[in-house]
Amino acid sequence: MTSLSSRARLEVQGAMSTEKDQEVDIEKRSSVDISQQEEETIPPPYFSNSLTKRLLSWGVESRGISPVPPSQRTDMSYYKLFFLWFTMNFNILSFSAGTLGPVAYGLGIRESCLVILFFNGLCCAPPAYFATWGPKLGMRQMVQARYSFGYYGVIFVCVLNLINMVGFCILNAILGGQTLASVTDGNLTWNAGIVIVVIISLALSFCGYAVLTWYERIAWFPVLIVYLVALGLGGKYLNDVPATEPATAPTILSFASTIAGFVITYSPLASDFTIYFKPSVSSTKIFLYTYFGLFIPIVSVQCLGAAFSAVALSPSLSPSSVPATWAQSYASLSVGGLLQSILSPAGRFGDFLTVLLSFSVAGNIAATFYSIGLNMQLVLPVLIVVPRYVFSIVATAIVLPLAIVGSHTFYGALEDFLGLIGYWCSAFIAILLVEHLFFRKRYSSFRNSTQNDQGNHNVWTRFYPLSYWKTPSLLPSGLSAIAAGIISFGLVVPSMSQIWFTGPIAEKTGDIGFEVAFVLAGLVYFCLRSMEVRLRGKL
Numbered sequence: 001m002t003s004l005s006s007r008a009r010l011e012v013q014g015a016m017s018t019e020k021d022q023e024v025d026i027e028k029r030s031s032v033d034i035s036q037q038e039e040e041t042i043p044p045p046y047f048s049n050s051l052t053k054r055l056l057s058w059g060v061e062s063r064g065i066s067p068v069p070p071s072q073r074t075d076m077s078y079y080k081l082f083f084l085w086f087t088m089n090f091n092i093l094s095f096s097a098g099t100l101g102p103v104a105y106g107l108g109i110r111e112s113c114l115v116i117l118f119f120n121g122l123c124c125a126p127p128a129y130f131a132t133w134g135p136k137l138g139m140r141q142m143v144q145a146r147y148s149f150g151y152y153g154v155i156f157v158c159v160l161n162l163i164n165m166v167g168f169c170i171l172n173a174i175l176g177g178q179t180l181a182s183v184t185d186g187n188l189t190w191n192a193g194i195v196i197v198v199i200i201s202l203a204l205s206f207c208g209y210a211v212l213t214w215y216e217r218i219a220w221f222p223v224l225i226v227y228l229v230a231l232g233l234g235g236k237y238l239n240d241v242p243a244t245e246p247a248t249a250p251t252i253l254s255f256a257s258t259i260a261g262f263v264i265t266y267s268p269l270a271s272d273f274t275i276y277f278k279p280s281v282s283s284t285k286i287f288l289y290t291y292f293g294l295f296i297p298i299v300s301v302q303c304l305g306a307a308f309s310a311v312a313l314s315p316s317l318s319p320s321s322v323p324a325t326w327a328q329s330y331a332s333l334s335v336g337g338l339l340q341s342i343l344s345p346a347g348r349f350g351d352f353l354t355v356l357l358s359f360s361v362a363g364n365i366a367a368t369f370y371s372i373g374l375n376m377q378l379v380l381p382v383l384i385v386v387p388r389y390v391f392s393i394v395a396t397a398i399v400l401p402l403a404i405v406g407s408h409t410f411y412g413a414l415e416d417f418l419g420l421i422g423y424w425c426s427a428f429i430a431i432l433l434v435e436h437l438f439f440r441k442r443y444s445s446f447r448n449s450t451q452n453d454q455g456n457h458n459v460w461t462r463f464y465p466l467s468y469w470k471t472p473s474l475l476p477s478g479l480s481a482i483a484a485g486i487i488s489f490g491l492v493v494p495s496m497s498q499i500w501f502t503g504p505i506a507e508k509t510g511d512i513g514f515e516v517a518f519v520l521a522g523l524v525y526f527c528l529r530s531m532e533v534r535l536r537g538k539l
Contacts, residue, residue, distance in 0.1 A: 080213045085266075085293030094297060097302055116302045137461075138466075161375055172364050176358045180354075182337045190408075265422070336354075339357060369391075370388075430518045
């Protein structure tokens, strides 16, 4: 089925008057006018607490998942979006992900960098596109997902996204703590380093959007100095180290799956940071700021990680060579030790730079803590009355002990985690795109364009009526989306290639699970959703 049938269109048109009468009736029965509801900066219960009042006066953001009305979408500093994504990814975790090419898959520098360049170029597009939805609707990303997965179905997706975000925070905290400990000659444990990094991240996340975006605008510059000094000190040792064994298609695709899992998982939180921008902003501008804010730091730092790790692990190294000391530090102190060894010729200044590098993960952890709180409110909608910053504390309480426990199994955890999370997120992206491109836009052509949400004549409010966001009966059932995701995994599992499992398809092709999830979930969702619309007579 490639489009809605003519008969389905007639049925939809025939149901219009009935549907409109029902919608008007529902809205008339509402005890609070939706325009007044959306004009509130934050829900009334927030004001009942004197501590909250004081925090708000200091600029701490309290808004959770409630949509931002057009009158409050006034931010025109669009450039901050570029620096937000740039700083989030200009860190040691991106460096570590790049090292997986030589370390885990035996690829050379050239092969690793080509995979990094091509697949990041492809996978930065979905989160950049979803970021353009924020200014148009004023909705957080997972609130928008209710228009595909339904009020209750999105809870399942939010749980997966919470696992995704908590996992990334754990990996960042481990790397930051290990790197900080590497300069102390054993006087600071990995655990203590993890605690320091996470607490700094909590402080940034607690304050909210304004402080977070201010920090992200400046925090990238010290990290840039660190990497430039590292290149100056170690660049002369970098050469095109060949692969330890000939690169094969399965090896290339398996590393590509890991790289894809690193970046497409930003899609479920992409618009969380764009809801305060003016609705009239060009979508192209938002897309480009987001795309290059992701692409430039991820590709550059991952390639740097691939180059340094390939040289350090080259079997042709002389035991007395400088890169051989890198290998020794890497073996004992992981990625943090490798970078500390590269910077060690600079003496105490090198140690200072290593400390700066360890804190580079704070920008990523803080922004992720920010979105974790939003997803918690969607999983348990009754928590909407709890201020957003409370969930930053909850996220810290979850991440900190798990990071400490997992700190000594970092690489195995990183490889497995990045590979697995790409599968569900790929299906999620496909479902949202199909809903938006084939149903919302097409169905809106049947709707009366005179509908007015708060006087906002933006066509997007016809695609996604703003007053529906928290009314289950006006949203899709979510059955089509959940079923499409589950059915797609019938073919994803045989296409997986992980340390603990390799499917029969993956044995011949390499890991193509995220590609299969995208294509199959999109096709299945289109078919199921078409039938659902036909039966319901509405979206």
